[in-house]
Amino acid sequence: MVLAAPGIPVRGPSGAGAHFRGLVRAFHRRGLSLRVICASEGDDHGPLPAPVEVVTVPRRGHRDDWEIAVAEAVKARALAGPRARRVLERWTLFSHAGADVAEAWGVPSILEVNAPMIPERERFDVVHRPIRSRLWQRRTLQAFTAVYAVSPWLVDWIAELGVSARCIPNGTEDLVGDRGRGRALLELRPSDFALGFLGRPKPWHGVDTLHELAREVGGVGRVVGEQQLDEQGVADVVAAFDVGLAPYPADAPAWFCPLKVAAYRAQGTPVVATHVGSMERWVGEGGAVCEPSLRAMAAAVLSWKGRRALPELRSWDRVADEILACGDGRPLGTA
Numbered sequence: 001m002v003l004a005a006p007g008i009p010v011r012g013p014s015g016a017g018a019h020f021r022g023l024v025r026a027f028h029r030r031g032l033s034l035r036v037i038c039a040s041e042g043d044d045h046g047p048l049p050a051p052v053e054v055v056t057v058p059r060r061g062h063r064d065d066w067e068i069a070v071a072e073a074v075k076a077r078a079l080a081g082p083r084a085r086r087v088l089e090r091w092t093l094f095s096h097a098g099a100d101v102a103e104a105w106g107v108p109s110i111l112e113v114n115a116p117m118i119p120e121r122e123r124f125d126v127v128h129r130p131i132r133s134r135l136w137q138r139r140t141l142q143a144f145t146a147v148y149a150v151s152p153w154l155v156d157w158i159a160e161l162g163v164s165a166r167c168i169p170n171g172t173e174d175l176v177g178d179r180g181r182g183r184a185l186l187e188l189r190p191s192d193f194a195l196g197f198l199g200r201p202k203p204w205h206g207v208d209t210l211h212e213l214a215r216e217v218g219g220v221g222r223v224v225g226e227q228q229l230d231e232q233g234v235a236d237v238v239a240a241f242d243v244g245l246a247p248y249p250a251d252a253p254a255w256f257c258p259l260k261v262a263a264y265r266a267q268g269t270p271v272v273a274t275h276v277g278s279m280e281r282w283v284g285e286g287g288a289v290c291e292p293s294l295r296a297m298a299a300a301v302l303s304w305k306g307r308r309a310l311p312e313l314r315s316w317d318r319v320a321d322e323i324l325a326c327g328d329g330r331p332l333g334t335a
Helices: 015-029 063-079 097-105 117-124 130-143 152-160 179-185 207-217 231-240 259-266 279-283 294-303 316-328
Strands: 036-038 052-054 087-090 109-113 146-149 194-198 220-224 243-246 271-274 287-290
Touching: 015 087, 015 259, 015 316, 036 063, 063 097, 087 097, 097 109, 097 130, 109 130, 109 316, 117 130, 146 152, 146 316, 179 231, 194 207, 194 231, 194 259, 207 220, 207 294, 220 231, 231 259, 243 259, 259 271, 259 279, 271 279, 271 294, 279 287, 287 294
Parallel strands: 036 052, 087 109, 109 146, 194 220, 194 243, 243 271, 271 287
Antiparallel strands: none
16 A cells, blocks of 8 residues: 655544555455555554555655655655555555556556545645646556546546546444543533534634534534544544534535545434535435535534434445455445
8 A cells, every 4th residue: 555645644643644544454354464655654543454664755846856756765665575466556646656566566556536636736735837747647547557536526527537437435434432431532511512523624624613603503612633532532522423514615625525424424423514525425314414604504503403313334344345346347346
């Protein structure tokens, strides 16, 4: 497994790191022997059932050039080790290390796409060499044996670049949360109506509305980052939420597949989210999707007060099975 993005630490803290760790554990439970090569390790967020090899490269010049150098170093480290039966890479803009390694070994390569690399970077950062970057982006998508994306929006975007991809949405841990323990961890009173947000807040998450919304409905707001707790602790506090929020603003990117919504659904915590991308699909019957206004969100929150949703688990184990089927060219859902 390859993660050449210097900005995503495998051990956290970040939702991307939590995603990667979930897949590592799921593949391990499938009996696969794993080797993880990454550009950033981060915090020690609990043991992983696989060796983690960290490749560091001094930062020089443009960010683009540094990321290319990191990807080359990751590729060299992978090729120096034992041959694998398949290679999975989480996409970062200037890396197709996984495809190069797989080609050298004569094995399948799988690319996971979590965002449209150039549009995302243009929105939140700077693309220093646009023409080269677009050529690199297309070349990377075409280099892998199989490509999957975490949302329908991304599948359509990849198709516009002439590449076929499958949609394999994100998952969550297969754990039953202890609501009582979670409320104790959140220091909630029995009478508190708790509105919760799971994740490390970013500008596009809309978390600034949480406490205003809590005041509007007579509740209390809690923001919990995955890095604060182990996996069972996350399940406990999510179960403790009376409503789980995904309050994205109207201009939020449409390509997300929020881990937090999968976590809320798994614990039967009602979801109140705003219309972004495929949010109706992610929420399903487990909550409400509304306009990103205080009035609309308050009404949606109050409509679920005192009720729970039916738990719906999409586990990382299921995601791992779908990825393996994708890499083998099998229809999803086959053994």
